[in-house]
Amino acid sequence: xxxxxxxxxxxxxxxxxxxxxxxxxxxxxxxxxxxxxxxxxxxxxxxxxxxxxxxxxxxxxxxxxxxxxxxxxxxxxxxxxxxxxxxxxxxxxxxxxxxxxxxxxxxxxxxxxxxxxxxxxxxxxxxxxxxxxxxxxxxxxxxxxxxxxxxxxxxxxxxxxxxxxxxxxxxxxxxxxxxxxxxxxxxxxxxxxxxxxxxxxxxxxxxxxxxxxxxxxxxxxxxxxxxxxxxxxxxxxxxxxxxxxxxxxxxxxxxxxxxxxxxxxxxxxxxxxxxxxxxxxxxxxxxxxxxxxxxxxxxxxxxxxxxxxxxxxxxxxxxxxxxxxxxxxxxxxxxxxxxxxxxxxxxxxxxxxxxxxxxxxxxxxxxxxxxxxxxxxxxxxxxxxxxxxxxxxxxxxxxxxxxxxxxx
Numbered sequence: 001x002x003x004x005x006x007x008x009x010x011x012x013x014x015x016x017x018x019x020x021x022x023x024x025x026x027x028x029x030x031x032x033x034x035x036x037x038x039x040x041x042x043x044x045x046x047x048x049x050x051x052x053x054x055x056x057x058x059x060x061x062x063x064x065x066x067x068x069x070x071x072x073x074x075x076x077x078x079x080x081x082x083x084x085x086x087x088x089x090x091x092x093x094x095x096x097x098x099x100x101x102x103x104x105x106x107x108x109x110x111x112x113x114x115x116x117x118x119x120x121x122x123x124x125x126x127x128x129x130x131x132x133x134x135x136x137x138x139x140x141x142x143x144x145x146x147x148x149x150x151x152x153x154x155x156x157x158x159x160x161x162x163x164x165x166x167x168x169x170x171x172x173x174x175x176x177x178x179x180x181x182x183x184x185x186x187x188x189x190x191x192x193x194x195x196x197x198x199x200x201x202x203x204x205x206x207x208x209x210x211x212x213x214x215x216x217x218x219x220x221x222x223x224x225x226x227x228x229x230x231x232x233x234x235x236x237x238x239x240x241x242x243x244x245x246x247x248x249x250x251x252x253x254x255x256x257x258x259x260x261x262x263x264x265x266x267x268x269x270x271x272x273x274x275x276x277x278x279x280x281x282x283x284x285x286x287x288x289x290x291x292x293x294x295x296x297x298x299x300x301x302x303x304x305x306x307x308x309x310x311x312x313x314x315x316x317x318x319x320x321x322x323x324x325x326x327x328x329x330x331x332x333x334x335x336x337x338x339x340x341x342x343x344x345x346x347x348x349x350x351x352x353x354x355x356x357x358x359x360x361x362x363x364x365x366x367x368x369x370x371x372x373x374x375x376x377x378x379x380x381x382x383x384x385x386x387x388x389x390x391x392x393x394x395x396x397x398x399x400x401x402x403x404x405x406x407x408x
Contacts (some may be wrong), residue, residue, distance in 0.1 A: 032046050032047075048078045052079065052080050053081040054079050056085075057084075057086075058087045058091035058116075058118075062098050062102065066098065069105040069106065070105055079109060081109075081112075082103070082111070082113075083112070083113040083114070084113075084117055086116035093117070093118040094119050096119065096163060097127045111137065111138060111139040111140075112139075112140050112141070113141040114141070115143045115144060116143065117145050118146045118148070120148070121148070121155040121158060122155070123155055133165075133192075134163055134165040134192070135165070136164075136166075139167065140169050140170070142174055142207060143173065144172060146176075147206050159210060159214045161208070161218075166195075167196075169200070171199075171200070171205040171207055172201075173202060173203060174207050175206050193218055193219040194211065195218075195219045196222060196223055197222055197224050197225065198226075199218070199225070199242070201227070201242065202235070203234070204234070217245065220246060224249060225251070226242060226243060226254070229259070235260070236260070236274060237273045240275040243276055243278060244275040244278045247278035247279045252282075252285075252286075253279065254286040257305045257306070258302055261304070262298045262301055271305055271312070274309060276314075277313065279314060281316065282316060283317065284318065284320075284321065285309075285313060285317055286320075286321040287302075287306045289325065289340075290325045303340075303342055307342070307346055310347060313351075315350065315351055317351045317354060318354060318356075319356055319357075319358065320344075320351075320357045321359075324340070324359075324360065324361050325362065330366060330370050333366050333370065334374045337374035337377065340359070340375065341375055341378035344357055344389070354388070357388055357389050358390050359371065359389060359391050360392045360393070
């Protein structure tokens with residue numbers, strides 16, 4: 001067999017998959033496993049891809065996985081993504097100290113995702129709280145978990161987020177299972193506020209709430225980006241609390257109001273509850289258009305909601321991004337084009353420092369020229385063809401971009 005450089009072999013094996021969007025997030029594990037046994041030269045490149053993303057089901061013993069990593073450091077060094085997701089069978093709750101023991105064995109760990117599992121409090125009488133400081137990650141996702149139970153008097157409620165220092169934190173719909181009974185006093189022993197640069201939220205979250213109550217929230221000087229998806233009216237007020245509290249440092253806001261706006265909320269001033277006017281240093285703003293049923297009706301409601309947000313946005317805005325999803329036909333894009341044009345016109349009139357408007361569409365279905373043609377019916381040609389508007393590919397569907405793995 002012809003000997004190829006390791007870098008070339010790695011590039012070839014990276015393309016294992018069927019070429020679909022899902023292959024962006026997972027590779028053909030069976031093929032990679034076979035490639036790892038072809039020859040010695042292929043073993044390391046194949047295994048580095050095979051073990052790059054590791055996901056456990058919650059019915060598997062976490063302590064046994066920790067022991068496996070301790071006994072095979074050659075495998076542990078390949079893992080960049082570690083996730084635990086809920087199993088359909090009996091599940092084990094996750095002790096936080098055991099999660100840290102696993103992560104300490106992964107020298108190149110980048111992302112951790114906990115999905116629909118139960119996380120426990122801290123067993124303060126038996127396990128000392130880590131003194132070496134928060135564990136460094138690029139991204140932490142905690143989705144649909146249940147925090148508790150606290151019926152064991154040795155299992156104390158504590159600020160889970162203070163275990164980590166992350167660039168990106170995503171908290172989606174996590175809830176407490178029991179009333180708070182015992183609180184860990186270490187929360188007030190000088191443990192630093194979590195340094196988070198990007199925060200993603202979907203409604204109320206128990207980890208963020210307890211972080212706020214026990215230790216004063218996140219580091220107020222670190223948070224730069226807030227990504228908000230709103231499903232109900234209470235979610236608008238909840239997001240507004242974060243926008244107002246961290247307004248001093250926030251430079252970028254991403255909004256998705258589609259789920260709520262299509263229900264046509266009756267409160268005329270609802271969108272002012274975002275408190276986006278408090279972000280006096282805001283530089284970029286991103287809106288999602290994700291119609292699912294009737295394009296014409298939904299897009300009109302989205303434009304009304306986003307128009308109200310623009311009206312409250314500080315005039316320092318330099319960049320506006322409009323992302324349109326699920327446009328599989330040109331006809332669908334033409335239905336939403338007048339509402340996109342309306343927002344562009346409003347932004348150009350309000351923000352004198354506006355440098356660019358980025359329009360993103362899934363190029364797999366609609367070309368940029370077709371997008372421009374649809375906009376020319378509602379905007380001057382020199383605006384559409386000028387330097388202000390920039391067209392980019394939105395890539396995979398939004399729902400897939402939130403997925404960091406896909407079980408095979």
